[in-house]
Amino acid sequence: MTEIEQRMAELERLGLQRRLRMVSGPQGPRVLLDGKPVLLLCSNNYLGLADHPRVREAAADAAMRWGVGAGASRLVSGTMTIHRRLEERLATFERSEACVLFGSGYLANLGVIGALAGPGDVIFSDELNHASIIDGCRASRARVLVYRHADAEHLQWHLTRAPRDGRRLIVTDSVFSMDGDVAPLADIAELAEAYQACLVVDEAHATGALGPGGRGAVAQAGIEDQVDVLIGTLSKALGSYGAYACASETMTRYLINCARSLIFSTAPPPPAVAGALAALGLLEERPHRVERLNWAARTLREALAREGFALGASELHIIPLVVGDERTAVRMCHEAVEHGVFAQAIRPPTVPQGTSRLRLTVMASHTERELRRAAQVLARAARNQKLDLSLTARGPNAAGQGERAAEPARELQPNQPFDLEREESMAHAA
Numbered sequence: 001m002t003e004i005e006q007r008m009a010e011l012e013r014l015g016l017q018r019r020l021r022m023v024s025g026p027q028g029p030r031v032l033l034d035g036k037p038v039l040l041l042c043s044n045n046y047l048g049l050a051d052h053p054r055v056r057e058a059a060a061d062a063a064m065r066w067g068v069g070a071g072a073s074r075l076v077s078g079t080m081t082i083h084r085r086l087e088e089r090l091a092t093f094e095r096s097e098a099c100v101l102f103g104s105g106y107l108a109n110l111g112v113i114g115a116l117a118g119p120g121d122v123i124f125s126d127e128l129n130h131a132s133i134i135d136g137c138r139a140s141r142a143r144v145l146v147y148r149h150a151d152a153e154h155l156q157w158h159l160t161r162a163p164r165d166g167r168r169l170i171v172t173d174s175v176f177s178m179d180g181d182v183a184p185l186a187d188i189a190e191l192a193e194a195y196q197a198c199l200v201v202d203e204a205h206a207t208g209a210l211g212p213g214g215r216g217a218v219a220q221a222g223i224e225d226q227v228d229v230l231i232g233t234l235s236k237a238l239g240s241y242g243a244y245a246c247a248s249e250t251m252t253r254y255l256i257n258c259a260r261s262l263i264f265s266t267a268p269p270p271p272a273v274a275g276a277l278a279a280l281g282l283l284e285e286r287p288h289r290v291e292r293l294n295w296a297a298r299t300l301r302e303a304l305a306r307e308g309f310a311l312g313a314s315e316l317h318i319i320p321l322v323v324g325d326e327r328t329a330v331r332m333c334h335e336a337v338e339h340g341v342f343a344q345a346i347r348p349p350t351v352p353q354g355t356s357r358l359r360l361t362v363m364a365s366h367t368e369r370e371l372r373r374a375a376q377v378l379a380r381a382a383r384n385q386k387l388d389l390s391l392t393a394r395g396p397n398a399a400g401q402g403e404r405a406a407e408p409a410r411e412l413q414p415n416q417p418f419d420l421e422r423e424e425s426m427a428h429a430a
């Protein structure tokens, strides 16, 4: 057996093996999954814009007008008029002085974090931050202090004790991708100001999904002026691909000079940029799509609760059904697919060990009937796995959240090699 084969056998033994499932046709509310018609309940195409006729047309026109690829990085010859146009539109949308596009949300986090922290600096990172933030922290080679999830007191505890020489950077998701809850942004912004730390907020799952006109959780909290860099992706509610960082003029110029993932990667393709421009136009013209998404989230949450599922406090479009065990989550996913509902099983290292789950996401284009039926299918699948539905809000093994006592800093070592077991125990979301 080769080392790779051994590794794969180990993943299978742990119930952690993954495989690619094939969706035929566009990313609509209903898709053909490996040839079988299912309700799609795990896509980030929240507003249903990925296959909207106007978005498709804009991308197709752009391909004819500007071609498919940008040909080079932004700093060589890859910056085209269409990039600049989207940057201006996004800056206006986010009420920001300036904006700069990146190839993806993953690249944006890698580049922004690496530009704002390095050896000798300290990064403060929520324990459930997205993998791209974790990787950005690691690649930066700064000292990383991980604070308890959404716990501003614990963040402050770290801030008071961390060395004061060097730069300080606080980084957080606004809406957490696997839990659907919102960071205490106003408290975090206050701490950033009090402790002279730079604040980066990743709005990947918030843009287009909450806040005034779908402008996200930062706008909802009214702290636009206190965030140094706001990161958003074009790949979720905006239905395309690519990402952006909104910041001051000076900061964006700095990122253009220092963010390695912008400097050393090809500029986003014109059709994706044009598609995002059209999607942004639709969001601005018809913000009721956001209300419709919120309605869909409420409808599914109510239907799940009626079936007996315990749900967390959040009211947003991401609904985790935490089942705990990896294999149980996979079996529940398979059974739901058999009955026409696709909600992917999410396991470590994407979520902490013992909190494997079905991560449900609604779309503005789902109907009430579909969502109610999905809740019934999921409840039946859960019961067939002998699950206690009253524990699915945080899972049978999830650590208690009530305790708020200070504890020693948990540190992420710079340049740590990828290690699955360690990832699991780190309780860091991806």
Ligand SMILES: Cc1ncc(COP(=O)(O)O)c(C=O)c1O
Residues within 6 Å of the ligand: 104, 105, 106, 107, 109, 130, 132, 173, 177, 202, 204, 205, 233, 234, 235, 242, 243
């Ligand atoms: C919070 C967060 N940030 C960044 C990303 C990466 O974005 P992209 O898919 O555009 O690379 C994701 C993707 O799921 C995410 O959840």
